[in-house]
Amino acid sequence: MSPQKNEKDKEKKQVLLRLSQTLWTDLAEWAEDDFRSINGQIEYLLTEAVRKRKQSKRRGEARKEQEALE
Numbered sequence: 001m002s003p004q005k006n007e008k009d010k011e012k013k014q015v016l017l018r019l020s021q022t023l024w025t026d027l028a029e030w031a032e033d034d035f036r037s038i039n040g041q042i043e044y045l046l047t048e049a050v051r052k053r054k055q056s057k058r059r060g061e062a063r064k065e066q067e068a069l070e
Helices: 003-010 021-033 038-069
Strands: none
Touching: 021 038
């Protein structure tokens, strides 16, 4: 990872997020199980979702390229 990207990752943006009480409770329990704060758990889940989406997108592009060659 480049130093410049690492510095940008440290910069945090604040977001107002409205959640149902049920979702909040579920996230709080999950965060406690993973020894994270609720904010940390939400950030972790969003980071994982974005990472998986990027991987899926790359696989989809590679699949399209392969189909074009066939």
